[in-house]
Amino acid sequence: MQIYITDYLTLNVIQSFQLFALILIIPLPILSYLWFRYYNIIITEGKKYVGEKYTEEEILLLPSSSKKVKISGKTVIIVNGVNAWITIRVNGGPKQKVFKIRLLNSSGELELINESKVFQLKVILRRSA
Incomplete structure (x- = not known):
């Protein structure tokens, strides 16, 4: 029985693919x-x-909308929805992207911006009393 080089190459390719799939x-x-x-x-x-x-406080942000709220002290922003990204702006500063949760310790005005064109977001704000 003769074994050709192409048989070895085919066998090596199959084995290396199986190993690669296993590693993944x-x-x-x-x-x-x-x-x-x-x-x-x-x-x-x-x-x-x-x-x-x-x-x-629970806030529902419709697509392409924003809302401003007053904050003072420790604040937790929790984002729920299909798209878990929200953009915030604290005291008129630069925009910051938030994924799921953000801890803040500042006073002033917080702007919550939903930049999605399709999905609405439910934002939960927990503020220290």
């Missing part, structure tokens, strides 16, 4: 588990930032 697939469950575990810890601890006495 194995970390996926591990990384997913770690992401969900630490994501919940970050959100939970972020909510505790303002302390035990706080006021909570």
Whole structure:
């Protein structure tokens, strides 16, 4: 029985592809588990930032809209919705992008901007009392 070089090359290509696929697939469950575990810890601890006495306000931002609110002291911004990005501006300063959660410790005016053209956002503001 003769084995040709093309058979070896084909076998090597298949084996290397299988190894490559295995290297890509194995970390996926591990990384997913770690992401969900630490994501919940970050959100939970972020909510505790303002302390035990706080006021909570829910704001619904329609697409391409903004809202200004007064803040003083510690504030937590939590973004819920399909698109978890929001743009904020503190005291008329530069725009800042926020993903899911932002901790602030300032006084003045906070502008919440939904730059999405399609999705509405639900923003939860927790302010220390």
